[in-house]
Structure formats: C-alpha cells, structure tokens
Amino acid sequence: MAQPSSHVTAPLKDELDIVIPTIRNLDFLEQWRPFFQPYHLIIVQDGDPSKNILVPDGFDCELYNRNDVNRVLGPKSSCISFKDSACRCFGFLVSKKKYIFTIDDDCFVGKDPSGKEINALAQHIQNLLTPSTPFFFNTLYDPFREGVDFVRGYPFSLRGGVPTAISHGLWLNIPDYDAPTQLVKPLERNTRYVDAVLTIPKGTLFPMCGMNLAFDRELIGPAMYFGLMGDGQPIGRYDDMWAGWCAKVICDHLSLGVKTGLPYIWHSKASNPFVNLKKEYKGIYWQEDIIPFFQSVVLPKDCTTVQQCYLELSKLVKEKLSPVDPYFNKLGDAMVTWIEAWDLLNSPAQEAAAPVDGVKKN
Amino acid sequence: MAQPSSHVTAPLKDELDIVIPTIRNLDFLEQWRPFFQPYHLIIVQDGDPSKNILVPDGFDCELYNRNDVNRVLGPKSSCISFKDSACRCFGFLVSKKKYIFTIDDDCFVGKDPSGKEINALAQHIQNLLTPSTPFFFNTLYDPFREGVDFVRGYPFSLRGGVPTAISHGLWLNIPDYDAPTQLVKPLERNTRYVDAVLTIPKGTLFPMCGMNLAFDRELIGPAMYFGLMGDGQPIGRYDDMWAGWCAKVICDHLSLGVKTGLPYIWHSKASNPFVNLKKEYKGIYWQEDIIPFFQSVVLPKDCTTVQQCYLELSKLVKEKLSPVDPYFNKLGDAMVTWIEAWDLLNSPAQEAAAPVDGVKKN
Numbered sequence: 001m002a003q004p005s006s007h008v009t010a011p012l013k014d015e016l017d018i019v020i021p022t023i024r025n026l027d028f029l030e031q032w033r034p035f036f037q038p039y040h041l042i043i044v045q046d047g048d049p050s051k052n053i054l055v056p057d058g059f060d061c062e063l064y065n066r067n068d069v070n071r072v073l074g075p076k077s078s079c080i081s082f083k084d085s086a087c088r089c090f091g092f093l094v095s096k097k098k099y100i101f102t103i104d105d106d107c108f109v110g111k112d113p114s115g116k117e118i119n120a121l122a123q124h125i126q127n128l129l130t131p132s133t134p135f136f137f138n139t140l141y142d143p144f145r146e147g148v149d150f151v152r153g154y155p156f157s158l159r160g161g162v163p164t165a166i167s168h169g170l171w172l173n174i175p176d177y178d179a180p181t182q183l184v185k186p187l188e189r190n191t192r193y194v195d196a197v198l199t200i201p202k203g204t205l206f207p208m209c210g211m212n213l214a215f216d217r218e219l220i221g222p223a224m225y226f227g228l229m230g231d232g233q234p235i236g237r238y239d240d241m242w243a244g245w246c247a248k249v250i251c252d253h254l255s256l257g258v259k260t261g262l263p264y265i266w267h268s269k270a271s272n273p274f275v276n277l278k279k280e281y282k283g284i285y286w287q288e289d290i291i292p293f294f295q296s297v298v299l300p301k302d303c304t305t306v307q308q309c310y311l312e313l314s315k316l317v318k319e320k321l322s323p324v325d326p327y328f329n330k331l332g333d334a335m336v337t338w339i340e341a342w343d344l345l346n347s348p349a350q351e352a353a354a355p356v357d358g359v360k361k362n
Numbered sequence: 363m364a365q366p367s368s369h370v371t372a373p374l375k376d377e378l379d380i381v382i383p384t385i386r387n388l389d390f391l392e393q394w395r396p397f398f399q400p401y402h403l404i405i406v407q408d409g410d411p412s413k414n415i416l417v418p419d420g421f422d423c424e425l426y427n428r429n430d431v432n433r434v435l436g437p438k439s440s441c442i443s444f445k446d447s448a449c450r451c452f453g454f455l456v457s458k459k460k461y462i463f464t465i466d467d468d469c470f471v472g473k474d475p476s477g478k479e480i481n482a483l484a485q486h487i488q489n490l491l492t493p494s495t496p497f498f499f500n501t502l503y504d505p506f507r508e509g510v511d512f513v514r515g516y517p518f519s520l521r522g523g524v525p526t527a528i529s530h531g532l533w534l535n536i537p538d539y540d541a542p543t544q545l546v547k548p549l550e551r552n553t554r555y556v557d558a559v560l561t562i563p564k565g566t567l568f569p570m571c572g573m574n575l576a577f578d579r580e581l582i583g584p585a586m587y588f589g590l591m592g593d594g595q596p597i598g599r600y601d602d603m604w605a606g607w608c609a610k611v612i613c614d615h616l617s618l619g620v621k622t623g624l625p626y627i628w629h630s631k632a633s634n635p636f637v638n639l640k641k642e643y644k645g646i647y648w649q650e651d652i653i654p655f656f657q658s659v660v661l662p663k664d665c666t667t668v669q670q671c672y673l674e675l676s677k678l679v680k681e682k683l684s685p686v687d688p689y690f691n692k693l694g695d696a697m698v699t700w701i702e703a704w705d706l707l708n709s710p711a712q713e714a715a716a717p718v719d720g721v722k723k724n
Contacts, residue, residue: 113475136653137568139530139622140537141556148554149547152540153569153603155653156646168501175502178514185511192510194503196556201566206499207515241515260501284518291498291517 084230132257208244446592494619570606
C-alpha cells in the first residue's frame with residue numbers, strides 16, 4: 001500500500017475538509033493517498049444507505065448516508081438531494097472547517113506537461129490564499145503567481161484584489177461536456193494543459209463544475225447549495241451549475257473572488273450520454289431563462305451576509321423563475337430550508353458544542 | 363538572406379496590412395521575413411522625418427514620415443502624435459485592408475514549448491476569423507479551438523458567439539510592465555507559455571498593449587485611435603491603453619468580441635524605466651479616474667456605428683474627464699478630428715479613388 005510521500009506537505013491540514021459524494025471506485029483513494037491522507041474526509045453516500053462504502057485503511061474519514069442526513073436534519077433533510085451527487089453539499093453543512101475541497105470519485109491524479117503528478121489540493125489552497133482581481137482583467141493572468149505581476153495600465157488602486165472565495169479546477173482527458181456535446185463528440189479528449197489561473201471578472205457568469213472544486217466555507221459556504229436533483233426531481237446534472245450561478249452572483253455582490261484554471265485532475269470516464277440527456281434536457285431548456293435571470297439579478301445593498309443574499313435570491317427565484325416551471329417554487333423553498341439547516345449546524349452555539357456524528361472510520 | 367519558408371502559408375494575404383511604428387532594429391524584418399514578406403507593410407516613422415528608415419529588400423512596404431502625415435491630413439494631422447509610437451494609428455487610417463496587425467520593432471519571433479517558431483500572424487488571423495463569446499465564460503477557454511468545445515452548462519443560445527474585432531497577443535521574455543513595476547522587478551522575465559485564447563467578457567476592461575495586436579479594421583478601426591502622446595503632450599505610454607479602453611467599451615456596446623492570449627512574441631528588451639516613469643506618472647494618477655469613467659460609460663442605443671459611438675465617447679470624455687485635467691478637453695477634440703480624418707480617407711468615394719501615397723519601397 002502506498003504511503004504518503006515524505007516530500008508532500010499538507011498545508012491547512014487542520015482547516016480543510018475533503019468532501020466526496022460516494023466512492024464507487026476502490027482505486028480512487030489509493031491513488032490520492034499521498035495527497036489526501038493528512039486531511040479529514042467527509043463522504044456523503046448518494047444512494048442506497050444499506051450499501052457499504054469501502055474506505056481503505058489509514059484515512060481519517062467520516063461517512064454519512066441518507067439515514068444520517070435524516071437523523072441530523074430531521075424535516076429539514078428535504079433540502080438534500082437523494083440518489084444524486086448533489087447530496088455532497090450535506091458535507092459542506094456538517095464540516096467545521098474553514099476550507100472545503102470536493103472531488104468526484106472518477107477523478108484521479110493528473111500530470112503536468114513535465115510528467116510530474118499534480119497536487120491539486122495544494123494548487124487550490126494557493127488559489128484560495130491569494131487574492132482575486134474581479135474588477136479589471138490582467139492579461140498575464142493571475143498576478144499573484146510567482147514570476148508574474150500586474151501589467152502596464154492596471155490601476156494601482158485595484159492591485160490589492162479581494163479575498164478569494166472559490167477555486168474552480170479543470171479536467172484533463174474527459175472534458176465536462178453536456179449530453180448533446182458528448183453524443184456529437186464521443187471521442188473528444190482534453191489534452192491541453194493551460195498553465196493559468198485567472199479571476200472570473202465581476203458581472204460574468206461561468207459554468208461551475210463540482211468535480212474538482214474548492215472554496216472558503218466561511219466566506220461563501222451558505223451559497224454552496226447543490227439544489228434539488230436526482231430522485232423525485234425533474235432534473236439532474238445542474239446541481240453544481242446552480243451552486244455556481246448563485247455563488248457567483250453573491251460573490252460579485254459581496255466583492256469576493258472566483259478563480260478558475262489550475263489545478264487539473266485526470267477525469268477518467270465519461271458518464272453515459274443517454275442517461276445524461278434524460279437528466280439534462282429540462283435544464284438545457286430552462287437555462288435559457290435561468291442565465292438571463294442571474295445576469296440581471298441585483299441584490300439589495302443591505303444584504304451584507306451570504307445568508308441574507310441567499311434568502312433574497314430564493315425570493316427572486318420563486319418570483320422570476322416559477323413561471324418557467326413550478327419546480328422553481330419548490331427549489332426556492334428548499335433554498336430557504338438549506339439556510340435554516342446551515343444556521344442550525346453552524347450557529348456559534350452549535351460550533352461550541354459536540355460535532356455532528358457520522359460514522360467515524362479509523 | 364532568409365527566404366520565405368515554403369511551408370509558411372499567407373492567409374488573408376490581400377486583406378491584411380502590417381503596421382509598424384518605425385523600425386530601429388535592422389534584424390527585425392529579417393527575422394520576421396518568412397512570415398511577413400507575403401504581406402503589405404505600412405511603416406509610420408515616429409521621429410525626425412529627415413532620418414531614413416532602412417528596409418531590407420524583398421518587402422512590399424509603404425513608408426510615412428511626419429511630412430507625409432501633414433501632407434495627407436493637412437490641419438487634421440494635429441490628431442496624430444509626433445515622436446511617439448502612437449503615430450502608428452496613422453497607418454490604420456491609410457490602410458485599405460480589412461485587417462491590421464501591428465507590432466513593435468523590439469518584438470521578435472517567439473518559440474512555443476516544443477521549440478517551434480510561433481507564426482504570430484497566423485494565430486491572430488485564426489483568433490479574428492473565429493467568433494468570440496463575451497456573454498458567458500467558457501472554462502476550457504476558446505471553444506472554437508481544435509479539440510475544445512463549450513462545457514456543460516453553457517447556454518446553447520449563446521454558442522454562436524459574436525464577431526471578433528480584436529486579437530490581443532502576449533509577450534515572452536520582457537513583460538509589459540509599467541515603470542514602477544520595472545523598477546521594483548528589473549529581472550522579472552515572462553517564461554510561462556499559457557496555451558490559451560479567451561474572450562474578455564462583456565463589461566470587463568483590460569489593458570490593451572499595442573506591441574502585438576491585430577484587429578478587424580472594418581469592425582472596429584475608427585475606435586483604434588492612439589490618442590495624443592509624446593512631443594508636446596503631458597503623457598506617454600498610454601496610447602494603446604486609451605485605444606483599448608475606448609475600443610472595449612464600443613465592442614461591448616456593439617456586441618463585438620475581444621480576445622486575448624495567444625500568440626506570443628519574444629519581447630527583446632525593456633525600455634528605460636526612468637524615461638518611462640516620466641512619461642507615465644500622470645497616466646498612473648489619471649487612470650484612477652479614467653477606469654471608473656470607462657466602467658460606467660453607457661452609450662446611447664441609437665449609436666449603431668463605431669464612428670457614432672466614438673463621437674459620443676469624445677463628448678463624455680470632455681464632460682467627465684476634463685475636471686481631472688484640461689488635457690482631456692484637447693484629447694476629446696482630437697478624437698473628433700480623428701473621426702473626421704477617418705471618414706475623409708475611408709469614405710466610399712475615397713476608397714474608389716487612388717490610394718494615399720506614402721513612399722513606396724520595392
């Protein structure tokens with residue numbers, strides 16, 4: 001069994017949780033062992049709670065299945081998706097750490113062009129610990145990387161940047177395509193390693209993928225709700241998109257930064273495009289209304305916390321998107337329930353109390 | 363003497379002019395010969411008209427000095443900067459081609475990570491001939507490159523993109539830093555080859571550098587005015603920045619795209635930071651007001667041509683920026699003169715008539 005390499009450091013070891021929505025692939029944790037073993041893992045099982053998830057020895061790991069979600073949240077568990085990887089956001093709720101890294105179990109360690117294994121977690125941490133620059137574009141990309149700075153013409157007053165809330169990583173091999181693109185380009189593979197990190201400018205939305213994602217839970221956690229997907233819901237595969245649209249609008253309002261680019265992971269296999277099409281087709285249709293909605297959202301100035309912003313957004317979702325489909329009424333209600341659940345588990349009193357119990361492994 | 367490589371093709375040969383503001387370096391054209399020789403060159407001499415510019419044999423080249431500028435534009439020549447590379451925009455005026463590539467004489471052929479020489483012009487042309495996507499961010503960068511597409515969650519209605527007006531290329535070796543950064547980091551070199559082209563989102567300004575820049579003259583030419591710099595003016599080194607701010611605001615208004623990233627050129631030497639500081643210091647101060655001005659500019663809906671937008675912008679510049687310094691009154695007037703000069707040389711009648719005469723070489 002591989003042991004952690006002695007040269008791999010573990011920055012923010014006590015301040016970061018790794019959240020994984022189910023592990024079907026036994027190789028997954030073995031391959032990540034040198035990088036993940038120093039950290040605390042939270043696994044949220046997305047399917048049948050009677051099935052066991054096998055976690056190899058040596059990991060500090062907490063498991064939650066649907067029964068645990070129901071036990072911890074009671075009636076508020078209705079906001080957590082079932083039989084869908086969207087359930088991962090329950091892990092964000094129960095974490096007590098400042099930072100979260102979430103990754104899918106079909107994502108493995110990638111290699112940079114020199115052949116060196118990429119420590120994705122370390123790069124995410126670097127992204128999160130350096131400022132973002134959402135108000136003006138720096139043509140040499142992230143000015144806080146080594147060997148780069150702000151270029152001529154970049155206003156000095158904007159060079160301090162703003163705190164980074166989200167670090168969105170990318171994927172080598174299988175790109176994150178929708179079902180129609182998968183069907184049309186079944187053989188397309190992403191082989192281009194773009195050696196860049198950049199801030200997504202203020203006012204610009206992006207498709208946030210949950211496969212390889214890190215964020216500052218204290219800064220943006222309550223906006224990282226992955227919606228109602230999967231069992232009993234009319235759509236799937238829009239969980240991370242929903243979280244991304246909501247979070248970006250709130251980051252823009254609160255002057256927080258969102259970075260995308262490095263690190264890459266190796267995405268091993270494409271999900272079934274026919275299954276995906278069934279999950280996505282309403283979302284593909286609805287997003288033509290959802291995007292203009294988010295592009296035009298203006299949050300009131302007196303919303304100064306993520307929770308306040310998110311509750312305001314839930315009202316706007318019900319008001320503006322329920323004409324598209326009654327689903328958005330239900331989703332708007334679930335957004336409120338999510339914030340109630342967040343505050344329940346993350347109140348100052350709760351934080352002083354005993355942690356929520358999952359099944360502790362090891 | 364190097365001859366054009368037989369494998370180098372010359373796309374858009376009859377539709378593109380290369381504009382160069384003076385050539386002080388005899389190696390410059392020799393090194394670019396395989397790539398530039400098929401194209402028509404316009405050289406605008408930025409200094410003393412009595413000095414000769416040496417152009418090696420074999421180039422199809424047109425030279426203009428200050429006497430030519432005065433002869434062609436008469437009293438309107440006041441809008442063209444003297445003793446400053448900002449004079450390059452005179453070349454944009456007199457060109458009759460659809461596309462312009464402009465490059466500085468200290469920029470040489472770069473190499474990609476595989477060691478292959480970069481055909482900067484071919485990459486610019488590819489950037490200009492494929493659409494831009496300013497309304498939503500694609501996390502795998504330019505979706506029109508080979509091997510890439512739009513990712514999951516990208517609205518299908520936005521996938522057609524918009525026409526690309528500007529292609530902004532980057533620099534290996536000496537980065538384009540302002541004087542303070544040059545002084546603080548005299549040894550910093552750009553060695554990172556970022557293999558990406560991306561659209562700068564709508565509503566986001568960027569620092570446009572004129573060193574390695576291409577644009578569609580028919581789409582955005584009249585906005586590519588490099589302002590009043592150099593001899594008799596209070597600032598320098600903001601010529602390309604000014605053009606970039608004006609052009610980006612107008613591109614956003616007219617739904618045109620601006621791309622940045624590839625191609626790289628090799629920027630051979632840093633200009634003198636002490637001289638640069640003298641040229642820049644007012645601009646560094648003023649840009650703290652200029653940027654918020656451009657960020658808040660709203661052009662009227664009935665401005666549907668670049669000329670109309672630019673004249674409207676000239677009014678706003680005089681109104682909003684002249685309190686910063688009287689220079690902006692003069693600049694606003696020069697912007698109007700520039701448009702008059704543009705229309706003079708680019709009216710349908712003029713286009714049918716004989717071309718403007720510079721000194722024809724070869």
